Amino acid sequence: MNNKKPFKIIAASAIAFTVLFGGAAAIAPAQQASAATVSASSKASGIIATGKKYLGVKYKFGAKTGVTSSFDCSSFTQYLYGKYGVKLPRTSQAQSKSGKYVSRNNLKPGDLVFFYSPIHHVAIYIGNGKIMHTYGKPGVVISSLKSGWWSDHYKTARRVL
16 A cells, blocks of 8 residues: 555646646736737827827828828828837838738727728728728818728728737
């Protein structure tokens, strides 16, 4: 009987270490994903808050990157995301190839939303079915994506955060 006692101790120790280290390994990726989500969420909040400061700023096709007295749709997104460390190409069509595809049903604040075919307009999804973008006479504005013109001309979306 004494020969079985050391075996039981070794077996119990092995099981305890497996549970301890296996459990820690399973938890670590979840914590990293959670931290990445918080980071993306806080960047999105910052981008949206900063973008709202430019509501009403005039639209100018071909506006220069970095100039804040006027924007076109892609210089607006490039400028805002750049302030938060995200490099985007200059045109909406090139931006539509950045990041990863996200379906319309899975949009999160901070996702880029694209319009027309071929793509030639970009907006920022800000949540609750709304987008922030710039075009024509209104300049930087918030519009609904739930129905109407923008809903009808929706093409795709990309997650870059």
